[in-house]
Structures are given as structure tokens and as C-alpha cells.
Amino acid sequence: MKKQTIYIIICILSFSFAACNNDDDIDTGHSIFTDIPVETNAFDQWLLKNYTYPYNIDFKYRMQDIESDQKYKLVPADYDKAVMLSKIIKHVWMEAYTELAGPNFVRSYVPKTFHLIGSPAYDSSGTMVLGTAEGGKKITLYNVNDLDLKVIDITLLNKYYFETMHHEFAHILHQKRNYDPSFDRICEGKYIGTDWYQEADRDGGNTNAWKQGFVTAYSMSEAREDFVENIAMYVTHNEAYWNNMLVKAGETGASIINEKFTIVYTYMLETWGINLDDLRDIVLRRQQEIPALDLSTIE
Numbered sequence: 001m002k003k004q005t006i007y008i009i010i011c012i013l014s015f016s017f018a019a020c021n022n023d024d025d026i027d028t029g030h031s032i033f034t035d036i037p038v039e040t041n042a043f044d045q046w047l048l049k050n051y052t053y054p055y056n057i058d059f060k061y062r063m064q065d066i067e068s069d070q071k072y073k074l075v076p077a078d079y080d081k082a083v084m085l086s087k088i089i090k091h092v093w094m095e096a097y098t099e100l101a102g103p104n105f106v107r108s109y110v111p112k113t114f115h116l117i118g119s120p121a122y123d124s125s126g127t128m129v130l131g132t133a134e135g136g137k138k139i140t141l142y143n144v145n146d147l148d149l150k151v152i153d154i155t156l157l158n159k160y161y162f163e164t165m166h167h168e169f170a171h172i173l174h175q176k177r178n179y180d181p182s183f184d185r186i187c188e189g190k191y192i193g194t195d196w197y198q199e200a201d202r203d204g205g206n207t208n209a210w211k212q213g214f215v216t217a218y219s220m221s222e223a224r225e226d227f228v229e230n231i232a233m234y235v236t237h238n239e240a241y242w243n244n245m246l247v248k249a250g251e252t253g254a255s256i257i258n259e260k261f262t263i264v265y266t267y268m269l270e271t272w273g274i275n276l277d278d279l280r281d282i283v284l285r286r287q288q289e290i291p292a293l294d295l296s297t298i299e
Contacts, residue, residue, distance in 0.1 A: 042298040043083055050090055051114070055107050059086060060115045077118040077144040084295040085116065085144055088157065091293060092286045093165045099282050101274060109172055113138035118145040127197045131164035136172040139165065152290050162283075163232045170228035179267045184223040186260050187213060196221040210249035213256025230264045235280045 043061075051057040061082035077085075097106050120143040121129040132140045143160050190212065192199070200217035201207050209217040219229035234242065246254040268274040 043079070043086075046298050047086065051086075054103060055094065055110055056112060057110060058113045060113060061086070074117050074121060074142075075119040075145070077116040080149060080296065081118075081144050081147045082116050083298065084147055084149055085141070085161065087293060087295050088290060089114070089161070089165065092157075092283065092290065093162060096279065096282045096286055097169075100279055101272070105272075109136075109176065110169070111137055111139045111172065115140040116144045117142045119143065120146075125194065125197055130160055131168060136175055139168050141165075149296065154287050154290070157287075157290075158236045162236050166235055167228045167232040170231040171224070173272060174224065174227060174267075177271050179227060179271075180263050183227055183260060183263045186256065187223070187226065190220070191222050191226070192220055193222065206245075207248055210245050210257070211253040213249070213253045213260070215245065215257060226260070227264060230261050231268065231276065234261070234264075234276055235283050238280075238284055 047059045047061075051059045061077055061079070094106055094110070097110075115138060117140060123129055129142060131142065141161055141164065146156075146160065196217050196219075199209055199212070199220050206214075206216045209215070209220055212220070214220050214226060214229075215233045216229050219226040246257065249257055265276055268276055
């Protein structure tokens, strides 16, 4: 009897949904779901032209359960904000590396899937997850719906997206060719794993970490995270920010940071031919060019 009742309810609901539609056309071209057939829209064509064909990247902005981490409660990215972020990523991140190292470098090492999620993700400690990378094959960016189409805030763009992009890309590079293991020994015994968030300042800053010789609180989690955080923070912030960090770190903290960064800088230059000063100049210039970009129109 219970099974029969459920079946009837399903039938009624199905009939109701069909009736509510009244045979109106469904805008499948802008659907946020992928479990129903969708029409290819102008944005899809733009992504093919700007991501897939030149870089062999599958840029996913529609919600896909199979691509999402099921332990988080997530919502899809808004269509307009996905368009906005795809253009900013292309200009500030991908084309920065292309300008410096050429398209073949980016094509060879960039993750082959980008996946956008509208909402933030939070781990068991309540810490916001800004992005994830899976074996160098996919980067997932969260909190896309927090973008403001009218206000370009470079600080927030760095915090939510570009520090993450540079961080995860640096992981890919050192997984291909490892860095000098002497880096790991500089702060050996000081890494605290998942308790890193306890070392963040009350306002979310990193002054406490700086004094201990780390560029961010998160870099205190483990050595490889420390290594890539140095790259991410250096290229997304100007010289004044870096110098202020060293001053506030104090003599001991600054000495440790400089010792580690020397290894990081040398690794990127000698292993990959990437001068981090040059990369930073390009990234910062492209950041300032964002307001001049057309972030909504699809050519």
C-alpha cells in the first residue's frame, strides 16, 4: 500500500510540473543543471574559443554533482558571474603566464578542467575552502556568486580566486619537478597540520604567522603548502605589501621568510625559467586592467 501511494504522489507531482509549464519554451541554453539536455549558448562557444581550443581546458560553469565534493552543501554559479570570472581568470592568470612563458608552457601544465561553484565550501573546522586541485587535473573555485559585477575589488579577487590559482598551479609544477628538499628542513617541526587556522589573527590576517617565519597562517600546515604559498602571495601582491610583511615579521621571522623565499625564487627561475619578479609585474599590471575589460558581453 505504501509503495502504491508513493507512486501515485509521484504521478500527481509529475502531472503538476507538466501542467505548470504549459508547453512554454524552457531556456536550456542558460540552465544551471547538466542532467537534462542543454543547448549550446554563446558563452559555451566563447569558452571553446578561449579555453578549450588554445589550452585544452574544459571550463565547467554548470553544476555537476559528479564534479563536486559531496561532503559540502553547494549551489551552482550564477551565469553572469561565471562569465565575469572566466574573463578575469583568462586575462589576469592564464595570459600572465602566457605573456611570460608562452602558450605551450600553459597548455602543457595547466589543469585540464576548471569547475566553478556558486557558494562557499566549509571544512569541519568551519574554515572556508577557497579552492581545490585534484592531481593537477582539475581546479575548483568556490564562492563565485559573491562576485560583484559593478565593483572590482582586487583584494577580494586575490583572496578568493587568484591566490588560489597561483597556489594550485605551483603545486602542479613542483609535483612535476620537485624543489630543493632543504626548504622542508628550515621550519621542520613547526608545521601544525589542520590546526593552522588557530595561528591566524582574529581578523583573519597573518601577522602572527609572519613573526614565526610564514607568509600566511595556512602555510604553517605543511612544507609543500608553505612552498606554494610563497609563490601565490608574492606574485599577487606588490613590493610594498611584501616589505611591510617583513617589517612586521621582525628580525627572526623575516630571516626565516627570506631564507625560504630564496629557495622558492631560485627553483622557479632555474627549473621553469619563471622570474617571479617579472611574473609579479605582469600580474599586477593585468589586475589594474580589469576595470577596462568588458566582463559581461560575449563576443
